[in-house]
Ligand SMILES: Nc1ncnc2c1ncn2[C@@H]1O[C@H](COP(=O)(O)OP(=O)(O)OP(=O)(O)O)[C@@H](O)[C@H]1O
């Protein structure tokens with residue numbers, strides 16, 4: 001009944017709408033890459049190291065490839081890896097958090113300790129080691145990122161489960177003999193979803209930066225596949241020679257997309273605190 | 278001789294959801310070593326009035342009008358510098374919750390000393406004042422070197438009282454000084470407040486929602502409702518000759534030891550001060566309310582000497 | 593006395609955390625399929641005999657559980673194993689070489705991030721306009737998602753290439769005549785009272801530390817702003833005012849209360865800082881443990897990677913210990 005209205009209030013939030021626009025632009029870019037890009041992202045489109053011009057409006061790189069086309073196609077790899085990673089860690093972390101928090105006992109303590117240890121460890125460094133162990137490929141990078149962020153969801157969901165478990169109505173549901181799985185899903189999930197929204201978008205921003213970092217170290221794609229982080233790494237040497245455009249555009253795309261998600265997260269959390277008041 | 282005179286004081290809070298008329302046209306006089314109790318339900322504007330006496334109504338509040346004359350000076354007109362000097366030395370305040378008013382990160386002696394030094398006391402003198410006043414409120418000297426969390430609630434409140442009286446101010450405003458404490462400690466703290474009044478001849482403004490406490494301890498009682506004075510009288514006069522329907526309602530709501538029946542609780546809720554009721558602010562809850570009460574604000578009437586009532590029943 | 597016991601207990605608690613990470617890394621690097629030696633050599637075309645000899649040399653022929661405990665025992669003795677790539681090079685000495693550079697970078701980054709983050713947060717809390725507050729809060733979120741290499745390279749472009757003010761990489765312009773003590777050059781230069789070297793070291797650290805410091809200053813902005821606002825509205829501050837204490841002093845006391853969450857956060861933040869350090873070091877050719885790790889990653893030098901991870905785990909553990917002690921010193925309510 002209040003759906004339409006609440007979607008309106010959500011979109012009216014300036015943070016959320018700005019963030020959504022940014023993210024959607026990149027998503028469309030990824031989907032429509034074949035139509036938008038003017039050149040092939042992997043073959044030379046013209047002379048190397050051309051500054052931005054009407055023909056190549058983000059210039060060309062040292063191999064004469066069109067930077068704009070590489071940005072457009074690069075969004076595909078980025079969004080794909082991040083989507084897979086966040087979906088995996090979200091699903092696994094939420095599930096483990098639900099189980100651990102609900103069952104409690106030894107299992108809960110062991111799991112929590114492991115998760116806390118991973119959580120405390122520098123996530124980027126862990127992701128790097130995992131990617132190395134698994135071998136450099138987009139899907140392995142996604143797995144590595146997913147593993148690193150499982151504790152984020154686990155801790156959040158488990159905390160919520162514990163606090164809700166202590167509230168009496170769960171006890172009441174238990175007394176009535178409802179099966180435990182149903183109690184969990186029916187009572188706990190709705191509470192968790194709201195916080196999950198904030199964590200989800202914040203986590204996407206983090207995952208983008210981690211993906212970019214892995215790419216920067218050559219741990220995701222093999223050349224000549226277009227990829228923002230890797231292109232940035234390769235453009236690194238050229239910047240001090242004055243060919244700033246090779247680096248500038250991937251260098252801007254990464255934080256811009258991350259900011260998009262961060263804005264959504266910021267907006268959702270202000271909405272939640274506003275509702276609590 | 279009056280040490281404090283309040284004339285036609287108005288305070289409003291400019292909140293996002295509306296303008297709250299927290300204090301509306303309050304006037305009274307406080308004599309030397311008199312204890313005035315300000316009584317009323319929650320939200321009647323007692324604390325706001327108390328803060329206004331130190332000219333420190335917090336944002337988004339504003340003192341709209343009126344005078345607070347301390348020792349012949351209207352402190353609402355004092356410069357920020359002057360008012361800082363006055364606060365704590367000539368008029369001081371004891372707050373309700375001793376658990377949150379002392380700085381948990383600093384030793385008592387540091388907080389106390391800082392306050393004295395701010396008021397121009399030199400360091401050696403400060404030490405002796407601290408010792409003297411901690412003793413006066415019944416605390417051992419070693420409390421000086423404690424952190425607030427190492428003290429009980431009662432001890433913390435004693436520390437606050439010691440600071441409030443250390444510079445011998447003319448007026449001490451005590452805003453529900455015992456509400457956060459347990460019953461036995463409450464009595465001890467009130468005894469302490471009484472003894473201070475006797476010993477240092479300070480005037481005390483005791484803010485409380487407890488009419489029984491006011492009748493037991495104060496010299497004069499002022500009953501407030503919805504930011505307005507309802508009744509004002511000396512303790513014995515009020516006890517023997519209670520006039521205002523609201524005061525009587527509060528009185529009947531008191532639990533009594535010798536009474537078999539349950540106390541009658543006052544029906545209804547205090548008004549939303551963003552939209553104070555027209556006429557007498559109490560009329561929506563008053564069992565004697567007349568047509569006139571809904572439109573015409575009752576003036577303050579002196580029914581007998583020093584006994585003032587704001588009610589059309591006595592007009 | 594109490595603090596000492598507390599410290600000891602907290603220090604012991606680092607051990608299980610490090611063990612868990614070691615186990616995790618061990619599982620990932622050793623138990624997962626694939627022969628590490630082959631991966632490290634990057635080829636399958638080596639005679640079986642030679643491979644076996646190599647495996648034996650590195651202790652990889654033993655059963656996994658023996659490898660697991662052998663490595664642990666050796667590690668405790670200070671032997672972190674030998675590089676798989678540069679045959680016979682002890683990893684421990686590499687790490688001793690590189691660690692100070694990373695520490696120096698971390699320390700300066702924290703200093704910068706505190707100045708920027710706490711400073712702006714404080715100004716935001718003092719600002720009258722809600723707009724300024726909102727802008728600072730937003731800046732706090734946005735700064736946090738800057739991609740370090742992008743920011744680092746832009747700063748290099750500006751300060752090194754166009755303005756020519758600062759060097760683009762490394763730790764000192766001229767090496768050789770300067771003998772380090774701790775390996776933290778800015779500190780060593782001060783200890784030796786060598787001002788030119790100090791300035792030179794400072795010029796080298798400014799850009800990397802500013803890059804990393806700026807990125808991690810975001811949370812400090814929000815933390816400081818929100819806490820400062822909350823405290824300024826507290827009863828405690830009202831009581832200070834009622835006692836006639838000057839505003840400048842009240843602000844100082846309020847600020848002390850902000851330091852409590854800021855300290856706690858610094859502990860939580862440290863793992864982020866370490867991750868950021870890896871990227872910063874790569875961007876600026878800073879010869880720390882981060883570039884070392886990336887280097888070893890490129891060559892799949894598993895023993896070295898394993899050692900570096902354990903070292904990072906220990907650093908993170910130690911930092912949280914230090915933060916807890918600091919916290920206990922700032923806040924007398926903390927029981928130990
Ligand atoms: N800081 C503030 N901002 C906005 N409104 C306020 C503020 N402080 C008090 N008010 C409003 O002013 C009115 C009077 O409040 P005040 O605290 O003075 O009452 P009180 O009699 O002390 O109540 P209590 O017994 O609960 O302490 C109330 O309606 C309250 O909501």
Ligand code: SF4
Nearest residue numbers: 557560563570588589
């Ligand atoms: S003025 Fe009227 S409404 Fe107000 S107290 Fe008197 S009788 Fe009641």
Ligand SMILES: [Mg+2]
Nearest residue numbers: 323324325452
């Ligand atoms: Mg009050």
